[in-house]
Amino acid sequence: MRLAINIDHVATLRNARGGTDPDPVKAALLCEKIGAACIVCHLREDRRHIKDDDVKRLRSSLKKKLDLEMAATEEIIAIAVKTKPDLVTLVPEKRKELTTESGLDILKQKRFFEGVIKKFHKYKIPTSLFIDPVEAQIRASADIGTDMIEIHTGEYAEANSGSEKKEQLCRIQEAAAVGKAFGLTVNAGHGLDYSNIIPIAAIKEIDEVSIGHAVIARAIITGLDSAVREMMCLVK
Ligand code: PXP
Numbered sequence: 001m002r003l004a005i006n007i008d009h010v011a012t013l014r015n016a017r018g019g020t021d022p023d024p025v026k027a028a029l030l031c032e033k034i035g036a037a038c039i040v041c042h043l044r045e046d047r048r049h050i051k052d053d054d055v056k057r058l059r060s061s062l063k064k065k066l067d068l069e070m071a072a073t074e075e076i077i078a079i080a081v082k083t084k085p086d087l088v089t090l091v092p093e094k095r096k097e098l099t100t101e102s103g104l105d106i107l108k109q110k111r112f113f114e115g116v117i118k119k120f121h122k123y124k125i126p127t128s129l130f131i132d133p134v135e136a137q138i139r140a141s142a143d144i145g146t147d148m149i150e151i152h153t154g155e156y157a158e159a160n161s162g163s164e165k166k167e168q169l170c171r172i173q174e175a176a177a178v179g180k181a182f183g184l185t186v187n188a189g190h191g192l193d194y195s196n197i198i199p200i201a202a203i204k205e206i207d208e209v210s211i212g213h214a215v216i217a218r219a220i221i222t223g224l225d226s227a228v229r230e231m232m233c234l235v236k
Helices: 008-016 024-034 052-061 074-083 110-122 135-143 154-158 162-181 197-201 213-222 224-235
Strands: 002-006 038-042 065-070 087-090 127-131 148-152 185-189 208-211
Touching: 002 065, 002 185, 002 213, 002 224, 008 024, 008 038, 008 213, 024 038, 024 052, 024 224, 038 052, 038 208, 052 065, 052 074, 065 074, 074 110, 087 110, 087 148, 110 127, 110 135, 127 135, 135 162, 148 162, 154 162, 162 185, 162 197, 197 208, 197 224, 208 213, 213 224
Parallel strands: 002 038, 002 208, 038 065, 065 087, 087 127, 127 148, 148 185, 185 208
Antiparallel strands: none
16 A cells, blocks of 8 residues: 655645745655655645645655545636646535535536546546545446545544444445456545554555555644654555
């Protein structure tokens, strides 16, 4: 299983003072150097963390993979096509949410997302769809030709009781197996941290996990090097 690091919150901290420090690109390069397989950034419509220039600089500096997380809006699609990331992960986006709250409803908007995927494929950009661990959503995602899915692990991460956690873990295990059976690459992410990653890391059908908040938060205390190394160790 590979570890992708989301560096949005390095930009959140930088933006707090409107200057250039800390630089998300420097942080991304360090994560790569330590061993992260991929860097993820979410260019939101309101640009609350990552800015257009960060995406440009990440594209020209990274040696491994850049995954551009984004809403499928005309403006951001145009930027993605120009930037040519190694992967786009399509997510739903609401202005007022603190972070992505749920998976895409591919069943409801099958034709729309089919068109978006076709557009990215025309430019040879692979796509991933961020969806809840629901078989019908996975089937619909495979039907419209996505290369990958990212299973939303938020409900697992937020489960309060042991039994609820177990139930949510089962949903993710089943969803990952279904995704593989449809021939998809299966990623997972959202809310994963140092205390809940191990059962997810044990799911052999998951190819990559995407983690942001927990790693950047720990980096404030222990430094980025140690925070990334420790997470890599748990994932492996
Ligand atoms: N995957 C997706 C699709 C996300 O929207 C996010 C949050 O930006 C993450 C993974 C990472 O979540 P977290 O910051 O909780 O690790």
